Amino acid sequence: MTAGRAGRWLIAIAVLMGSAADRVPVAERVPVDGYTLLAGDFHVHSFFGDGGLAPWELAREARRKGLDVIAVTNHNQLFGARVAARAAAFTGEAIVIVGEEITASTYHMIGAGLTERVDWRQPASAAVRAVQSQGGVAIAAHPVRSSWTTADREALGLLDGSEAAHPLALLAAETGEALKGEELLEFRQSVLVHNPGLAAIGSSDFHFGGTLGLCRTFLFVDEVSQAGVLDAIRAGRTVARDANGRLTGDPMLVALVQPAVKGDVSGSATRLWSQLAVWLTLTGLVLALVFR
Ligand SMILES: [Zn+2]
Ligand SMILES: [Zn+2]
Numbered sequence: 001m002t003a004g005r006a007g008r009w010l011i012a013i014a015v016l017m018g019s020a021a022d023r024v025p026v027a028e029r030v031p032v033d034g035y036t037l038l039a040g041d042f043h044v045h046s047f048f049g050d051g052g053l054a055p056w057e058l059a060r061e062a063r064r065k066g067l068d069v070i071a072v073t074n075h076n077q078l079f080g081a082r083v084a085a086r087a088a089a090f091t092g093e094a095i096v097i098v099g100e101e102i103t104a105s106t107y108h109m110i111g112a113g114l115t116e117r118v119d120w121r122q123p124a125s126a127a128v129r130a131v132q133s134q135g136g137v138a139i140a141a142h143p144v145r146s147s148w149t150t151a152d153r154e155a156l157g158l159l160d161g162s163e164a165a166h167p168l169a170l171l172a173a174e175t176g177e178a179l180k181g182e183e184l185l186e187f188r189q190s191v192l193v194h195n196p197g198l199a200a201i202g203s204s205d206f207h208f209g210g211t212l213g214l215c216r217t218f219l220f221v222d223e224v225s226q227a228g229v230l231d232a233i234r235a236g237r238t239v240a241r242d243a244n245g246r247l248t249g250d251p252m253l254v255a256l257v258q259p260a261v262k263g264d265v266s267g268s269a270t271r272l273w274s275q276l277a278v279w280l281t282l283t284g285l286v287l288a289l290v291f292r
Contacts, residue, residue, distance in 0.1 A: 007287025014280035032256050035220035035237070039261075040069040040229065041213045042112050043101065043141060043163065043203030046084055049074025052208035055084035059093040065213040069229050071099035071112035078117050097226055101141055102127050106150035108141035110163075110203075113230045124155035132158070137233045139201050140191075142166045144183040156191045160233050161199030164188050164249075165215040165242035168205075181242065188248070199233045200249035202240030214243050218257050 029036050045051030046058055053061060055072060062070045072081035081098040088096035099112040104120045109127055111118050113136035118127055128138040140148060140162035162184075169181030191198050202215040220237040221228040232238060239249035239257045247254045 002291060003287050004291035007284045007289075007291065010280050010284030010287065014284060029224070032220065032260055035222065035232075036224055036228075037257070037260055038068040038219045038221055038224065038229065038232075039066055039213070040071075040217045040219055041065075041067055041204050041206070041215075042071040042073070042097070042099070042139060042201055042217060042233075043110055043166075044070045044072050044206045044212065045074055045101075046072050046080040048080035048083065049077060050207060051080070053206075055080045056087035058084045058212075059088035059091060059096050061212050062094040062096075065211070067094060067213045067216065068224070069095040069097065069219075069226075070212070071097040071110065073099040073101040073110050073112065075101050075103040076117070076120050078114060081114075095224075095226055095229060097229070099136075102131075104150075107143075107148050107152075107155075110139040110141050110201075111136050112139065112233075113137055113226065124150045124152040125158055128155050128158040132160075135230070137161065137199075137230050139163065139199070139203075139233075140187065141203070142168055142184070142205065143187040144168070144180050148187065157194045159191060159195060159198060161201040161236075161238065162188050162191060163203050164200040164240040165202030165246070166205060167210060167214055167243060170243050185248065197234075197236040199236045199238040200240040201233075201238060202242060202248075216241050218261060220253065220256075 046053055046055040048055060058070060058072060072084040074080045078098055078100055085096045085098050088094055097112050098114050099110055100114055100118060102109045102111055102118050102120050107124045111131035115134050118130045131138040137160040140159055143162055164184050166184060202217045204210060204212055204214045206212045218239045219229055219232040221232045239247050239253050241247050247257060
């Protein structure tokens with residue numbers, strides 16, 4: 001066999017290996033304390049907005065990352081989210097909730113479970129009410145001091161959740177900035193005083209790069225459905241996990257989640273196969289080109 005022919009064979013083998021490694025994992029439902037434990041990411045941007053992935057790809061990508069549910073939340077619009085939810089209903093790969101990142105100058109807020117767009121030109125408390133009147137949940141998005149500057153204290157008592165884990169904590173650590181992760185926890189603590197049911201939410205704020213589900217939310221649901229997920233958030237039955245694996249939430253729930261999610265950042269074997277497939281393809285290409 002010539003080297004060029006061997007190169008072409010290598011490419012063919014690499015394609016097969018790459019496809020095998022791309023298998024979407026089957027969801028494992030872990031019963032915990034009478035509930036089903038799900039993993040979610042409620043802050044995901046998509047194409048037709050300022051996200052890089054096409055909305056019809058998101059449910060599959062979510063499943064790859066071991067997520068059962070995502071909310072697609074582009075800035076001040078629902079179009080991408082609607083497309084994503086339609087596509088997911090067709091394939092059944094993950095629950096996709098229609099949402100919006102209500103983006104005002106003094107606050108960013110996730111509305112998840114929406115049927116209509118919520119106007120950003122209103123005070124935070126009015127935006128929370130607009131979300132809840134549609135049956136949705138309102139979550140303070142990355143409420144660090146430089147981002148959540150609204151003086152609307154009424155909103156704090158109404159919120160269903162706040163992001164307690166967000167990748168900006170990692171970014172801030174890399175640039176030696178203030179401890180953004182601590183600011184997220186401070187916000188949560190200050191709201192909990194008036195609003196003890198506040199859900200701890202971990203979100204990836206996925207745009208172009210980054211990893212979907214890098215920070216995520218574990219939910220204790222009665223029912224594996226959008227309604228079950230939103231109920232769990234309303235009831236505060238959630239635990240947030242940041243990029244370093246730190247868990248935030250009601251200590252009793254954290255204790256229940258800990259053993260169940262140990263090693264849930266799996267897939268390293270799969271990644272190895274994918275990388276090997278990439279290297280085989282490159283070697284094959286070089287051989288095929290040089291020894292034509
Ligand atoms: Zn934002
Ligand atoms: Zn965002």
